[in-house]
Amino acid sequence: MNAAVPYQTVVTPASPRIMAERPMKITARGVDVYYGDKHAINQLSIDIPDRAVSAFIGPSGCGKSTFLRAINRMNDTIPSCRVTGDIVIDGEDIYDSKLDVVQLRARVGMVFQKPNPFPKAIYENVAYGPRIHGMAKNKAELDVIVEQSLRKAGLWEEVKDRLAHPGTGLSGGQQQRLCIARAIAVNPEVILMDEPCSALDPIATAKIEELIDELRQNYCIVIVTHSMQQAARVSQLTAFFHLGTLVEYGDTDEMFTAPQEKRTQDYITGRFG
């Protein structure tokens, strides 16, 4: 953590404690993101700890998804998009020109709003990543990775007898867990989730939330969500974005009982005009 760069963001009082308990995983300093002329993120600095869930909340267009996508350089795929400033994962600048982006995206997995399994067998969906990254020497090793990943995603019991069936034949909630299994299979360090439950019913949502809670023992998880209740339920840290800036960041428990900033308060209580 670079203490020399001051926060411009309000940080809730308990967050230093939360930060101190965990190693820092992602550090961003003075990040700006532009889409052509549009200044989407303005001088954003944040420290995201490992082995915790950090939730990004804020109204549509506030920049939370844009920043999430900057963490594994998904924005590179948008030609008009430009990112400046520093984003460092475990001391390594991820915008370094020598960095292998494919390797980065294996380290920083992503789960999207709509479940998007490959139109292939359940087994293949999970095996694809480990195979292209050469993580298994033979079929037996690959089988182990597939089973472990599906188990971690809480899906193994439901699909173990139909691994050859297409992933697209599963229910929405199962498909989303399949996508999480696919992300886990390449042994990532960070999992980014962009509204992972917004297309799911409450039961499937509860299962994903339970899964997120288990995964945080081993991963750094960052989740963008429009559901304030979900942020309150699953995260340890919450960051509130508004108009491309990080307004307040800190202990979730405090953010939802006594936020420091009036803008945060107005947004989470449903007063935003």
Next chain:
Amino acid sequence: MSDHIVKAYDEDLAQLKTMLAQMGGLVEQQLDDAIDALYRRDTALADLVIQNDEKVDTLEHQVEEKAILTIAKRQPVARDLREIMVAIRVASDLERIGDLAKNTAKRTHAMSDQLPRKLMAGVTRMGRMAQAELKGILDAYARSDAAMALEVWRSDEDLDALYNSIFRELLTYMMEDPRNISLCTHLLFGAKNMERIGDHATNIAENIHYLVHGKPLAEGRPKKDVTSSLRIEGFNPSDE
């Protein structure tokens, strides 16, 4: 504070506050009547206080129901959540103040006309102080004014001090003449009731502070009620 996007949410919260204001008004009236009844030994008025206590209890239940329903429907967070939790707690303190007023009124029946007025004066003075505290704290709550609440919270010290001196005074009378014991005991309970009302007012003050600032009041309240550890000098039951 600006309005919610969902207007019915504002109405829920406003309704809760109105119910609390009603309850506060009723409890103030009850306390006023109880003190009057005791001072004038007006048993009819005392009975009215005893009867009306049910209304206070009913209001408390209504506040609770409304609060629970609002939590279930709106999933409040931040200040909205504090607003609702504090409403429940304030209602509970007001209900207890109502009980203490009722208990004070009940003691009117035990007062005889022979009781010296000056004995009564101390207790009614405590009553007036407790009333002022209650009024102050209800105003502070209605305005969500934490500074004003803190003032009331500090002023409770005076009520405690007065209680200590009345406690000693009543003990003296009891020692002077054992025939005073029955009446003085009732007065002592009356005084204790007023002291307790002050304590409930300070609870409300602490809740107003939490409502406004989102954290508990850090200072420890200067607790000046020392009667629980007071020894009665010069009185030894074995002498009799």
